[in-house]
Amino acid sequence: MIKSNYVEKLLKGVEVEWKTLSQGEKKVAELMRGRVMSKAYLEENAGDYPVYSSQTKKNGEIGKVNTYDFEGEFITWTTDGANAGTVFYRTGKFSITNVCGLIKINNTKELNYRYLFYWLSIEAKKHVYSGMGNPKLMSNQVAKIQIPIPPLKVQEEIVRILDAFTELTTELITELTAELVAHKKQYEYYRDKLLTFEEGEVKWRTLREVALEFGRGKSKHRPRNDSKLYGGNIPFIQTGDIRNAPHIIREFTQTYSKFGLEQSKLWTKGTLCITIAANIAETAILGFDACFPDSVIGFVANPQKTSSSYVEYLLTSYKSKLQSKSTGSAQENINLATFESLLLPFPSLAEQERIVSILDKFDALTSSITEGLLREIELRQKQYEYYRNILLSFLKEGVEE
Structure with a gap:
């Protein structure tokens, strides 16, 4: 200090x-x-x-x-x-x-x-x-x-202090980042463990078999200045909104007009959104009724067979396998057929609910730890910048800005 x-x-x-x-x-x-x-x-x-x-x-x-x-x-x-x-x-x-x-x-x-x-x-x-x-x-x-x-000796002393402080800050941030990665890996290990089943232990089904509705969105990405399409009060979900959401989508950056809705489809709250282009196999559940583009698959769970939360945890666990199936192009993508042919494990509803309950709690704990570590990393960086600025706080008397 x-x-x-x-x-x-x-x-x-x-x-x-x-x-x-x-x-x-x-x-x-x-x-x-x-x-x-x-x-x-x-x-x-x-x-x-x-x-x-x-x-x-x-x-x-x-x-x-x-x-x-x-x-x-x-x-x-x-x-x-x-x-x-x-x-x-x-x-x-x-x-x-x-x-x-x-x-x-x-x-x-x-x-x-x-x-x-x-x-x-x-x-x-x-x-x-x-x-x-x-x-x-x-x-x-x-x-x-x-x-x-200032005199060279003063410059050298400032450099000595800031070099030492930089090294200390870097070391602390590296340790905090490593701890963050370790918690994430721990969470992924237990999640994957809970979602691993022996052969014959559960039924393996496609998403369409356990869905009330399953398909791509109907909206097309259009220029942002298309006044007919945008600017209303109907949420229009984009791939970034899905990627940035922690399980439930509660925020969005674009809206559709009534005209836009006529060109599209309104998916109901609770629909699981799955990206199939750009950032592939990202998932999150709608927290409200919304439209989304054809680069996103909508999955509405059949409550007698599964839930959106269980399927989302499953797809998150299978994410790396799904991404390996992407086709090579300027923007990576997976076609709908890949998800239609994907076989996933579905135990009894009671077991699915138990797994979701455990993962919800573990995810909440991990998110809390993650937020705390990220906040600590940010504070360390701000502390470093604060003292760096103090050392370099020379008055600009007579200097034109």
Whole structure:
């Protein structure tokens, strides 16, 4: 933990000179851009030197090639897309793609690379703008960013503190994430165990055999500006609403008009929704009457044979097997016939109810633990950002925004 009195003592009376990053006489760095590197290029020139792009996974690395464009200490940033303005500290031999920019400090006796990295981690995102609907942070904007430059020793002390705090925060978040994964695996193990039956122990049936109604939605995805179709008060469920719902769908982002309903079909509350395109084999139960597109299967349970809750737990357990049956295309999909031919285990109604009761309780417990761990991870990240900002809280006196 960083003590506030130590921070005050560290920063008290410190003279800070403000300079632009790469503009005018007081610029402190040079800016460069990466180059286009296709997937084919990466495969044909495979080697030992990393190539970094716009993604945040694996520290931005998308592959390795047999040559490199840069060697030494640098900072890079993402110029385009959802991660525009994300900043990375780089060392060694590497290359970057055309959606990345690179910063080379002119005088490392004046400005520390990691100090600049921490400052830009706060400041760069503030300069992201929308270019034709696509977030961007191009070189001409980065060049204007102003940098507070205290004495090098102060920069080094700030870096020492933030490096240690970063390591501690990363370690704590890694431990919490591992605990989160462990709880999820534990839940999946017991769920699959409850839904595993010996041969001859239960009846195996198709979904159509245990349904009052089973089929694809009739709605088609249309342009969002189709005023005839949208804008009424009839919920229109999309695949994202199903994917994001914890068992019961209670929220939606689109509505149909009466005209839209005439082109579609209204499914009743309690219908199990199953996605068959894009994010395949995602399931959730309608918490209200709604329409949904033909990329979703509707299952209305025959209460004398099963329940939507039991079938949803079954399909969740079989999810990886179902996804392996998807056809290769731009958007993965499973056709209706795959679900129609799928044989699933159906014990007695009493046993199904017992299984659902156990899984409901276990799911509620797991969800509670998950929410707690996610909240703790978020708090740790905010705590880190709070102390980072304190250490870099220099007053911009006389500096134009």
